[in-house]
Amino acid sequence: MMDQRMVDAINKQINAELWSAYIYYAMAAWLEDNDLPGMATWMKAQVQEELFHADKFFGFVAERGGRVVLSPIDDPGKDWDSAAAVFKQAYEHEQWVTGNINGLMDLAIELKDHATASFLRWYVDEQVEEEANTSAIAQQISMVEGSASMFMLDRELGARVFTPPAAAGE
Numbered sequence: 001m002m003d004q005r006m007v008d009a010i011n012k013q014i015n016a017e018l019w020s021a022y023i024y025y026a027m028a029a030w031l032e033d034n035d036l037p038g039m040a041t042w043m044k045a046q047v048q049e050e051l052f053h054a055d056k057f058f059g060f061v062a063e064r065g066g067r068v069v070l071s072p073i074d075d076p077g078k079d080w081d082s083a084a085a086v087f088k089q090a091y092e093h094e095q096w097v098t099g100n101i102n103g104l105m106d107l108a109i110e111l112k113d114h115a116t117a118s119f120l121r122w123y124v125d126e127q128v129e130e131e132a133n134t135s136a137i138a139q140q141i142s143m144v145e146g147s148a149s150m151f152m153l154d155r156e157l158g159a160r161v162f163t164p165p166a167a168a169g170e
């Protein structure tokens with residue numbers, strides 16, 4: 001049985017993961033509306049990934065006898081100045097999420113909750129990838145935005161397909 005403080009903190013993170021999904025879904029809508037269907041596809045795959053992150057927390061809390069409690073999701077926003085601004089915000093958002101995950105890890109260590117600390121390790125590693133991906137794309141876009149290469153980059157990003165990590169052998 002987990003300490004209630006840990007359960008509450010994870011429930012808060014479930015909300016953050018769902019908010020992430022909501023933000024990326026809003027970004028996908030903006031990209032679609034701005035004739036960047038490949039980037040919209042990339043963002044929709046990211047939505048799936050965030051839902052997976054939320055559900056992984058859900059399963060862990062339930063498995064440890066805790067109660068998952070959901071709360072309202074904040075406004076995801078709807079307007080961005082450019083595709084570069086979209087991915088820049090995604091990168092900054094991922095840095096914020098990394099801070100949350102580190103906070104959860106700090107709490108697990110403080111509570112000597114080894115099972116939760118071990119579980120959180122997956123998210124610590126995952127955040128390295130989340131930050132690297134969004135940062136790299138933001139940089140690529142800022143190099144080509146406004147040029148013909150933007151079309152190629154959009155097409156390239158449209159090839160992304162979400163594969164649940166478990167199915168990928170993790």
Ligand code: OFO
Nearest residue numbers: 020050053097130
């Ligand atoms: Fe769930 O990692 Fe992004 O937000």
